[in-house]
Each structure stands twice: as C-alpha cells, then as structure tokens.
Amino acid sequence: MDTRRALLDALVDGPVSGPALAEDLGVSRAAVWKAVESLREEGFAVESAGDGYVAPEDPGYSAAGIEFGLDVPYVIEYHDRVSSTNDRARELAAGGADGIAVVADEQTGSRGRLDREWVAPSGGVWLSFAIRPDAPPARAPLFTLAAAVATADACREAGVDAHIKWPNDVLVGGSASGTDTDADPTGRGGRKVAGILTEMEGEADRISWIVPGVGVNANIDAEALPAGAASLQEELGEPVDRRRFAATLLERFAALAGTPDRMDRILPAWRERASTLGRRVRVDTSNGAVTGTAVDVEPPGALVIETDEGIRRVHAGDCEHLRDTGD
Template identity: 60%
Template sequence: MSDTRRRLLDALAAADGPVSGPELADRLGVSRAAVWKQVEALREAGFDVASDAAGYAVRGVPDYGADAIAYGLDAPYAVEYHDRLPSTNDRARELAVEGATDHVVVAGEQTGGRGRLDRPWSSPPGGVYASLLVRPDRPPAHVPVFTLAAAVAVTRACREAGVDAVIKWPNDVLLAESERKLAGVLTEMEGEADRVSWLIVGVGANVDVAAEALPETATSVRAAGGVADRRRFCQRVIEAFHGLDPEATLPAWRDHAVTLGREVRVETPGGVVEGEAVDVEFPGALVVRTDDGDRVVHAGDCEHLRPA
C-alpha cells in the first residue's frame, strides 16, 4: 500500500462528512487527479465511496483486505495483504531483511502455518493470520514480554468480540469455559548482544471459522457465539499491541491469565518442573512453586494438571 493511499484512508476515516477533492489534494500534497485515481482504486478494492458537490465520503468498507484493515486503524502500521501465503511470519522476515519496520503482513489463509516448537498450525480460511514487524529499542532478553503483549492484545480482541477468552502461559489464548484454543502467538527475532535488530510477532486466531474445520482441541470466535468480524478483530489486535507498553504488559497478562493458581507441568530444556504456577516475572518467566521451592521457568511447554 502506498503512503498516499494510507493517508487518504486516514483522512476519509477521520472526517465527519464529505471531504472535497481540493482539500484532500492539499492535505496529501498531491494533485486532484492523483486523489481521483486513489479513490477509483479504493472503489475497485470494494469500498463504497460516494462523491457529490461536497466531496468524497466512505459509505461502505469491504469485509477484509489491506485497505479495509488500514481504514480507521489507530496505529501507524503499513498493511500488506495476501489471499494465501505459506506463512505470514516468513513474508514478514523478507520485509525485515529489506529494512522495513512497522508493517503488518496479513493472509486470508496459510498453507504452512506453524506454532511454537515448529508444530503445525491449522490456518483455514476465516481466521486472522497476521505478523507484526517492529524494531523495538530493547535487548534480546526482553523479547518474551512482546509475546505476552500479543497474547493480551488477542485476548482483548476476543473479549470485545463477545468471547470470554483467557491466556495459558505463555501465549495460548483459550476459551474460558472449555479451555479450547482460540489463538496462538509465534515470536521470532534477530539481534545482537544488546539490541534487537527486528522482531516479528505472528498471530493466528480462529475468528470466522466453523468448528468442524478445526481440531477437537480448538474453537473459534464464531463457534463460541462471538461477533466474527475479521477486519475489526485484526485492527483491535494491532491497536492493542501497539498501545501496550512493555512495563504494563505483565499486570495486563496477569489480569487475563488462567494459568496462575493452577497445578502445572512444564517441560523445559533442563527437565520437567511441576507445581503451582504462582506468578510471572519480567520479561515473561513463569514462577512455579514446587516441593523444593520456587522455580523460575523462562521457556517450556506448559500443561494444566487440574481444572480451574
């Protein structure tokens, strides 16, 4: 998406009524012919853009796509959309190598989606598959907090869609009642000893997906009775992630966590840790109270051993 297109979308979304061609041209620093060309491109993309003597006004927005997600998006990200991709994280990595930042790669469907530990991630049509590319001024040791921030962002989007979502440490978003999986987060990065070069936070969320298209252990916003609006869901994830300061992430994560207070079994690179999950520590480590004292687990595969 061109910078001119994004600024035009922002101007139209912020307007209370029609905006004249000359006013848009002046705001965007382009000719009136360029404004008309971009408006026609929006119409071809599915926007209902009315025009009369007073100017241009958006009356309808397409269900999904780059322009639809960018329209009214309250976060400074460029949006790239593909109907189908092997992996949005892989495409975001290509953009990172090219020097891009503050980009979101979105796919209508993934053919090679993956989760943590390289597990396959079911990515049928109707889900929200998005990878956010950022370059935070942080050391690599702080990267786990961005994974937790993404889990909080997805949980908030689910709740705004009418679904009671909770977080299982570190990054699985579950339906509270059944603890079936609604979404997951996969974070990748490249950096030096003291600085992150780039960070990609990939989100896979089951939004407008029928229950029969998902594994038995999963569910979707639609199947749980929520509002399955992929466009708004994707926007809310991006906005919530962008607006969440790393220092505020852990309190927000605790508010949504279902793991704390539970008996857990965590498979870590150094062995199994079993006990009661009692807290999280910055940048996202789980504190497990065992018979031998508290253990701080920085990475591992967590299993809940008893119901909430």
C-alpha cells in the first residue's frame, strides 16, 4: 500500500501524527508530508492539529474522498471531466491495469447500450471498473448483473427504493411486484435512474479484461433528464452524498464479484432486487420479439420466459414490462 492510501486509512480513526505514521510505514517523514500535500492538492483538505493530521469534515467528491474509509482494494482514478469512463477504463485494462475504478463528475461522450445516447452532465455518478478477473468468458454477464445489484443497493442506502429491470436497468417508481397498476400506470416498470454498459475482451478460456460501467442520475435536475428517466435528487427532494454512494457501490460490487468464489452470490442477489420476475414482458431480440411471463434468471444471466409456445431462454435483448395481456 502506498503512503497516500495508508494515510487515508489512518485518518479514518482520528488524528495521526506524522512521525508515528512514518515509523509504522517504514518511510521518511518527508514522504508522509508529500502524501499530505498530495491529498490537499486533490481537494482533500487535511488539517494540522496539535495531536497530528486530521481528516476534513467534508472529504469531497474526489479520488481521495471516495477512498477515505473505503473497505475494498480498488484504486480510484478521478476526473472532473472525461469523454467516457468506460473508454478510459478500457484503455487502462487493455494496458494491463487491474482493480481500478475510473470516476468522473461529467462525461462528454458517454453512451448506453447499442450506442444509444446517455446524458452524463456534472452531478451524476459515472463510474467504470477496469478489472482482469480469473473467470471464463461465459461468466461475463454475471459482472453486469453484479453491477446492477451494487447500484440498486447504493440507491436504497441513499433512501431511494430502486429495483432492477432485466438485465441491468435500475428503476425507481412503478411496482416492483408488477401487481400494483395504480403505482405504475404505464405498465413499463418505472423510470430509469441508472444503467450499466459492460465491455470485455477475452480468450477461449478466460476473460482478458472486463469493464462494467455504471451511469447513475444522482444530483441531476429534472429538466436535464430525457423522457422516462429519474434522478436520485428528484426522488429524495435533496442532493445525495455522491462520495458515500460511490463507496457503497464499490463495496457491494467487490462483495459480489471481487473474487471467483463469491460469484455464486450474484444471481440470488439479483433475483431479490428484480422487478422483472413474475411480470409479463416483451423482449426484443435479434430473432424477433419474445412475449410471456418472466419466471426466472439462469446462469449466466439468461431470462427464462414462459410463453404460449413453451419456455424460452433469452440471453440478450431489450426488455419491456407489460401491463396486461393486451399490451
């Protein structure tokens, strides 16, 4: 662990003296001072007190702010503005990097699935993982589902009752069970507050790298949102703590997909947070539309649909929640 990250971890427990930290880490006091100055330059305003260095009351939305108290090994690369966190994470992963989360306040060239436009102004949580997991390509969809679960959990911790529409849209409003049509008069399942875009490169037997990218409409004004979208700020009536939100998302993702032995937890966690199961759906696939009742999700993320012609398993497509058999 570098001196900067060690200093951040030490500050969580209260004031820490430079000499004590230097001794614990086996580095010079000058190295500790350099780490303090580096944090201050990032906007993490470390204060000097009589008993040592003290963390700021408001750590801020920055690399240091997100890493402060973070209980996962990810390194944060923060940008005030970037074309796309996915593009940057893909560049890092292709170059051999692993365990990096690229975070931006604003994206200028973001995109959604199928190259659809995704509005990503300042105030959102735009985050992409650059990871090189020990997993075969067949398990790649599980990382997308894990990112959706982590995002839904972060929304819920922030006070917004979010749920997942297969495979990876995080929604608010509507009816999670699909039975309350008054709560969801459109029958479409709710308004989109977050989405996931995953890109990867692999060999026959293993993933070379994978980049699950998460876009969350956090503190975005309603008028800046496209039709059918929502923001956390709009739902709460006040801004969300993006630093805490990002940290929760990172921690939940690591708990589900951080190591191969944890990945069996992903599908059960996804099922618990999904609003698609038990609902009538229409999924537009490359081979046409599949309409029926979504009854399960099977490894590595296929939606099981009970149709009039029998059971169908759909691995990819655009899913729409239907209100009744007439839709």
